[in-house]
Amino acid sequence: MNNPSEEKELIRPHSYDGIQEYDKRLPNWWLMTLWGAIAFAIGYWLYYQEFHFGHEPGLAVEIQMTENRERASAKSSVLTNDSLWTLSRDQKTVDAGKATFLANCASCHLPTLTGQIGPSLVDEYWLHGGTPLEVANTIEKGEIEKGMPTWGPVLGQQKITEVVAFIFSHHQRGEPIKQAPPWIPGQVMQTPVAGN
Numbered sequence: 001m002n003n004p005s006e007e008k009e010l011i012r013p014h015s016y017d018g019i020q021e022y023d024k025r026l027p028n029w030w031l032m033t034l035w036g037a038i039a040f041a042i043g044y045w046l047y048y049q050e051f052h053f054g055h056e057p058g059l060a061v062e063i064q065m066t067e068n069r070e071r072a073s074a075k076s077s078v079l080t081n082d083s084l085w086t087l088s089r090d091q092k093t094v095d096a097g098k099a100t101f102l103a104n105c106a107s108c109h110l111p112t113l114t115g116q117i118g119p120s121l122v123d124e125y126w127l128h129g130g131t132p133l134e135v136a137n138t139i140e141k142g143e144i145e146k147g148m149p150t151w152g153p154v155l156g157q158q159k160i161t162e163v164v165a166f167i168f169s170h171h172q173r174g175e176p177i178k179q180a181p182p183w184i185p186g187q188v189m190q191t192p193v194a195g196n
Protein backbone atom coordinates (compact mmCIF):
# COMPACT_ATOMS: atom_id res chain seq x y z
CA MET A 1 0.00 0.00 0.00
CA ASN A 2 1.01 3.58 -0.37
CA ASN A 3 2.77 5.30 2.48
CA PRO A 4 1.35 8.66 3.68
CA SER A 5 3.91 10.78 1.85
CA GLU A 6 3.05 9.13 -1.50
CA GLU A 7 -0.64 9.70 -0.87
CA LYS A 8 0.04 13.34 -0.35
CA GLU A 9 1.48 13.58 -3.81
CA LEU A 10 -1.59 11.83 -5.22
CA ILE A 11 -4.02 14.44 -3.96
CA ARG A 12 -5.68 16.02 -6.94
CA PRO A 13 -5.14 19.73 -7.46
CA HIS A 14 -8.77 20.89 -7.48
CA SER A 15 -10.75 21.70 -4.37
CA TYR A 16 -14.53 21.98 -4.09
CA ASP A 17 -15.86 23.73 -1.00
CA GLY A 18 -12.50 23.02 0.58
CA ILE A 19 -12.78 19.30 -0.11
CA GLN A 20 -9.93 17.62 -1.96
CA GLU A 21 -9.71 14.13 -3.50
CA TYR A 22 -7.00 11.54 -3.56
CA ASP A 23 -6.10 10.26 -7.01
CA LYS A 24 -6.05 6.54 -6.18
CA ARG A 25 -6.12 3.46 -8.30
CA LEU A 26 -9.55 1.84 -8.36
CA PRO A 27 -9.73 -1.07 -5.91
CA ASN A 28 -9.31 -4.55 -7.36
CA TRP A 29 -12.72 -5.80 -6.24
CA TRP A 30 -14.29 -2.90 -8.12
CA LEU A 31 -12.25 -3.54 -11.26
CA MET A 32 -13.13 -7.21 -11.08
CA THR A 33 -16.86 -6.50 -11.11
CA LEU A 34 -16.33 -4.17 -14.07
CA TRP A 35 -14.27 -6.60 -16.17
CA GLY A 36 -16.38 -9.51 -14.97
CA ALA A 37 -19.57 -7.78 -16.09
CA ILE A 38 -18.03 -7.00 -19.48
CA ALA A 39 -16.84 -10.59 -19.91
CA PHE A 40 -20.26 -11.88 -18.90
CA ALA A 41 -21.99 -9.54 -21.34
CA ILE A 42 -19.80 -10.73 -24.21
CA GLY A 43 -20.41 -14.37 -23.27
CA TYR A 44 -24.13 -13.75 -22.95
CA TRP A 45 -24.28 -12.00 -26.29
CA LEU A 46 -22.37 -14.78 -28.06
CA TYR A 47 -24.38 -17.54 -26.36
CA TYR A 48 -27.87 -16.17 -26.92
CA GLN A 49 -27.70 -13.72 -29.81
CA GLU A 50 -24.77 -14.67 -31.99
CA PHE A 51 -24.68 -18.47 -31.90
CA HIS A 52 -28.18 -19.11 -30.51
CA PHE A 53 -27.04 -21.94 -28.22
CA GLY A 54 -29.92 -21.14 -25.89
CA HIS A 55 -33.27 -19.47 -26.29
CA GLU A 56 -33.28 -15.89 -25.08
CA PRO A 57 -35.16 -15.73 -21.79
CA GLY A 58 -38.17 -13.95 -23.30
CA LEU A 59 -38.45 -16.50 -26.08
CA ALA A 60 -37.89 -19.37 -23.65
CA VAL A 61 -40.84 -18.20 -21.58
CA GLU A 62 -42.94 -17.91 -24.74
CA ILE A 63 -42.06 -21.46 -25.81
CA GLN A 64 -42.79 -22.82 -22.35
CA MET A 65 -46.15 -21.03 -22.29
CA THR A 66 -47.09 -22.46 -25.68
CA GLU A 67 -46.18 -25.96 -24.53
CA ASN A 68 -48.23 -25.51 -21.38
CA ARG A 69 -51.20 -24.29 -23.37
CA GLU A 70 -50.98 -27.25 -25.73
CA ARG A 71 -50.74 -29.68 -22.85
CA ALA A 72 -53.63 -28.01 -21.04
CA SER A 73 -55.85 -28.06 -24.12
CA ALA A 74 -54.90 -31.67 -24.81
CA LYS A 75 -56.00 -32.53 -21.30
CA SER A 76 -59.04 -30.28 -21.14
CA SER A 77 -62.49 -31.78 -21.28
CA VAL A 78 -63.03 -30.49 -24.82
CA LEU A 79 -61.59 -33.37 -26.81
CA THR A 80 -60.73 -33.24 -30.47
CA ASN A 81 -59.18 -35.79 -32.79
CA ASP A 82 -56.07 -33.62 -32.74
CA SER A 83 -55.77 -33.57 -28.98
CA LEU A 84 -56.36 -37.33 -28.79
CA TRP A 85 -53.69 -38.00 -31.40
CA THR A 86 -51.33 -35.75 -29.44
CA LEU A 87 -52.09 -37.66 -26.24
CA SER A 88 -51.52 -40.96 -28.04
CA ARG A 89 -47.85 -39.94 -28.29
CA ASP A 90 -47.65 -38.87 -24.65
CA GLN A 91 -45.98 -41.69 -22.73
CA LYS A 92 -47.57 -40.92 -19.35
CA THR A 93 -51.10 -40.82 -20.75
CA VAL A 94 -50.53 -43.97 -22.78
CA ASP A 95 -49.16 -45.83 -19.74
CA ALA A 96 -52.18 -44.80 -17.68
CA GLY A 97 -54.47 -45.92 -20.51
CA LYS A 98 -52.67 -49.23 -20.75
CA ALA A 99 -53.28 -49.91 -17.05
CA THR A 100 -57.00 -49.18 -17.47
CA PHE A 101 -57.12 -51.31 -20.60
CA LEU A 102 -55.45 -54.30 -18.99
CA ALA A 103 -57.77 -54.09 -16.00
CA ASN A 104 -61.07 -53.59 -17.88
CA CYS A 105 -60.80 -54.40 -21.56
CA ALA A 106 -58.14 -57.05 -22.08
CA SER A 107 -60.50 -59.83 -20.98
CA CYS A 108 -62.45 -59.37 -24.21
CA HIS A 109 -60.03 -57.53 -26.51
CA LEU A 110 -56.86 -59.31 -25.26
CA PRO A 111 -53.78 -57.58 -23.82
CA THR A 112 -52.40 -57.44 -27.37
CA LEU A 113 -55.61 -55.62 -28.48
CA THR A 114 -55.91 -58.14 -31.28
CA GLY A 115 -59.42 -59.20 -30.30
CA GLN A 116 -61.24 -62.28 -29.06
CA ILE A 117 -64.70 -61.70 -27.61
CA GLY A 118 -64.45 -58.09 -28.78
CA PRO A 119 -62.90 -57.11 -32.12
CA SER A 120 -59.29 -56.20 -32.79
CA LEU A 121 -58.49 -52.60 -31.99
CA VAL A 122 -55.20 -52.56 -33.87
CA ASP A 123 -56.35 -53.30 -37.41
CA GLU A 124 -57.76 -50.84 -39.95
CA TYR A 125 -61.31 -52.15 -39.60
CA TRP A 126 -63.76 -50.38 -37.36
CA LEU A 127 -67.40 -51.13 -36.68
CA HIS A 128 -68.37 -47.75 -35.33
CA GLY A 129 -65.89 -45.36 -36.87
CA GLY A 130 -62.14 -45.23 -36.55
CA THR A 131 -61.35 -41.65 -35.60
CA PRO A 132 -60.24 -41.12 -32.01
CA LEU A 133 -63.45 -39.23 -31.18
CA GLU A 134 -65.65 -41.98 -32.64
CA VAL A 135 -63.73 -44.63 -30.73
CA ALA A 136 -64.02 -42.58 -27.51
CA ASN A 137 -67.75 -42.37 -28.16
CA THR A 138 -68.04 -46.13 -28.73
CA ILE A 139 -66.24 -46.82 -25.47
CA GLU A 140 -68.29 -44.29 -23.55
CA LYS A 141 -71.68 -45.49 -24.82
CA GLY A 142 -70.86 -49.14 -25.45
CA GLU A 143 -72.86 -51.53 -27.66
CA ILE A 144 -74.73 -53.32 -24.91
CA GLU A 145 -76.81 -55.61 -27.11
CA LYS A 146 -73.64 -56.67 -28.97
CA GLY A 147 -71.71 -57.39 -25.80
CA MET A 148 -69.62 -54.22 -25.45
CA PRO A 149 -70.31 -52.68 -22.03
CA THR A 150 -71.07 -48.97 -21.50
CA TRP A 151 -67.92 -47.54 -19.96
CA GLY A 152 -68.82 -43.86 -19.49
CA PRO A 153 -70.27 -44.17 -15.99
CA VAL A 154 -67.67 -46.76 -14.95
CA LEU A 155 -64.46 -45.07 -16.06
CA GLY A 156 -65.28 -41.38 -16.46
CA GLN A 157 -63.89 -39.12 -19.16
CA GLN A 158 -60.29 -38.96 -17.95
CA LYS A 159 -59.77 -42.72 -18.06
CA ILE A 160 -61.61 -43.11 -21.35
CA THR A 161 -59.37 -40.42 -22.83
CA GLU A 162 -56.29 -42.29 -21.61
CA VAL A 163 -57.59 -45.60 -22.98
CA VAL A 164 -58.24 -43.99 -26.38
CA ALA A 165 -54.69 -42.58 -26.31
CA PHE A 166 -53.41 -46.09 -25.54
CA ILE A 167 -55.40 -47.64 -28.40
CA PHE A 168 -54.22 -44.98 -30.86
CA SER A 169 -50.61 -45.34 -29.74
CA HIS A 170 -50.91 -48.54 -31.85
CA HIS A 171 -52.05 -46.57 -34.89
CA GLN A 172 -50.55 -44.07 -37.28
CA ARG A 173 -52.22 -40.85 -38.22
CA GLY A 174 -53.55 -40.95 -41.77
CA GLU A 175 -53.79 -44.72 -42.03
CA PRO A 176 -56.92 -45.99 -43.81
CA ILE A 177 -60.14 -46.53 -41.88
CA LYS A 178 -62.25 -49.35 -43.27
CA GLN A 179 -65.77 -50.43 -42.40
CA ALA A 180 -65.70 -53.75 -40.59
CA PRO A 181 -68.35 -56.37 -41.29
CA PRO A 182 -70.65 -57.07 -38.32
CA TRP A 183 -68.69 -58.57 -35.47
CA ILE A 184 -69.28 -62.14 -34.36
CA PRO A 185 -67.85 -62.43 -30.85
CA GLY A 186 -64.93 -64.82 -30.65
CA GLN A 187 -64.56 -65.12 -34.40
CA VAL A 188 -60.80 -64.73 -34.21
CA MET A 189 -60.45 -67.59 -31.73
CA GLN A 190 -63.05 -69.69 -33.51
CA THR A 191 -61.47 -69.42 -36.92
CA PRO A 192 -59.51 -72.70 -36.60
CA VAL A 193 -62.70 -74.61 -35.71
CA ALA A 194 -64.99 -72.64 -38.02
CA GLY A 195 -65.92 -75.82 -39.88
CA ASN A 196 -67.79 -77.27 -36.86
Ligand code: HEC
Nearest residue numbers: 104105108117118119126127128138139143146147148183
Ligand atom coordinates in the same frame (compact mmCIF):
# COMPACT_ATOMS: atom_id res chain seq x y z
C1 HEC B 1 -67.36 -58.19 -22.13
C2 HEC B 1 -66.46 -58.04 -23.24
C3 HEC B 1 -65.89 -56.67 -23.55
C4 HEC B 1 -65.21 -55.85 -22.70
C5 HEC B 1 -64.84 -56.08 -21.24
C6 HEC B 1 -64.85 -54.69 -23.49
N1 HEC B 1 -65.31 -54.81 -24.76
FE1 HEC B 1 -65.04 -53.53 -26.26
N2 HEC B 1 -66.20 -54.64 -27.48
C7 HEC B 1 -66.76 -55.86 -27.13
C8 HEC B 1 -67.57 -56.34 -28.24
C9 HEC B 1 -68.33 -57.65 -28.28
C10 HEC B 1 -67.48 -55.35 -29.23
C11 HEC B 1 -68.17 -55.37 -30.58
C12 HEC B 1 -69.43 -54.55 -30.48
C13 HEC B 1 -70.24 -54.55 -31.77
O1 HEC B 1 -70.31 -55.60 -32.43
O2 HEC B 1 -70.75 -53.49 -32.08
C14 HEC B 1 -66.62 -54.31 -28.71
C15 HEC B 1 -66.28 -53.17 -29.43
C16 HEC B 1 -65.38 -52.25 -28.99
C17 HEC B 1 -64.94 -51.12 -29.77
C18 HEC B 1 -65.42 -50.76 -31.14
C19 HEC B 1 -64.44 -51.25 -32.15
C20 HEC B 1 -64.85 -50.92 -33.57
O3 HEC B 1 -64.41 -51.63 -34.44
O4 HEC B 1 -65.56 -49.92 -33.78
C21 HEC B 1 -64.02 -50.47 -29.02
C22 HEC B 1 -63.24 -49.23 -29.42
C23 HEC B 1 -63.91 -51.16 -27.77
N3 HEC B 1 -64.73 -52.23 -27.78
C24 HEC B 1 -63.09 -50.76 -26.75
C25 HEC B 1 -63.15 -51.31 -25.47
C26 HEC B 1 -62.49 -50.77 -24.33
C27 HEC B 1 -61.57 -49.57 -24.35
C28 HEC B 1 -62.81 -51.55 -23.28
C29 HEC B 1 -62.39 -51.37 -21.83
C30 HEC B 1 -62.67 -50.10 -21.23
C31 HEC B 1 -63.65 -52.60 -23.77
N4 HEC B 1 -63.85 -52.43 -25.10
C32 HEC B 1 -64.12 -53.61 -23.00
C33 HEC B 1 -66.58 -56.53 -25.96
C34 HEC B 1 -65.96 -56.01 -24.82
